[in-house]
Amino acid sequence: MKATIMDFSLSNEQRAWQMTARKFAEEEIKPISLELDERPDTLGSFDWEIIEKGSRLGFRTLAVPKEYGGEGTDYVTQALVMIELARGDSAISETVGQSWRWSHLISAASNAEQKERFLRQ
Numbered sequence: 138m139k140a141t142i143m144d145f146s147l148s149n150e151q152r153a154w155q156m157t158a159r160k161f162a163e164e165e166i167k168p169i170s171l172e173l174d175e176r177p178d179t180l181g182s183f184d185w186e187i188i189e190k191g192s193r194l195g196f197r198t199l200a201v202p203k204e205y206g207g208e209g210t211d212y213v214t215q216a217l218v219m220i221e222l223a224r225g226d227s228a229i230s231e232t233v234g235q236s237w238r239w240s241h242l243i244s245a246a247s248n249a250e251q252k253e254r255f256l257r258q
Contacts, residue, residue, distance in 0.1 A: 147217070150210075150214070151211075151214045151217060154210065154214050154217060154218050155214075155217040155218065155221055157194060158196065158217070158218040158221035158222050159221040159224070161190075161191060161194060161196075161221075162224050162225030162226075163224075163225065165187060165190055165225070166187060166222065166226045166229055167225045167226070169184060169187065169226075170226040170229075173226070183232075184229075187229060188229070188233070191222070191233060195208050196218060196222070197233055197236045198236070198240070199214065199215050199218060199237060200215060200236070200237035200238075200244075201240045201244075202256065205253070205256035206256075206257055215234075218233075219233070219234050240256065243256055244256065
């Protein structure tokens with residue numbers, strides 16, 4: 138029986154997304170994370186501006202297919218980005234990840250008109 142060797146090394150694209158997310162977490166998320174956690178008002182403990190900054194880098198649209206203007210990345214890339222963002226703040230990482238869940242669901246279960254309406258970037 139011949140053994141199959143699997144290559145688990147990351148592609149250049151995967152590594153680039155990972156490094157972009159790592160830098161963003163280090164420079165943008167970590168500096169505000171503790172301050173957000175210490176706010177007494179739970180409604181004021183979330184910073185939409187950081188989500189908007191991450192969106193401009195493409196994080197929010199990682200799971201949107203390229204034909205709809207998204208990044209069209211694979212699950213491994215999405216997991217790498219989520220891990221790196223969580224190093225800065227798990228709530229911010231989870232918020233970004235929610236966008237991907239909806240993108241996957243819409244891509245899999247919607248008709249062409251709905252995909253155009255909800256996925257088009």
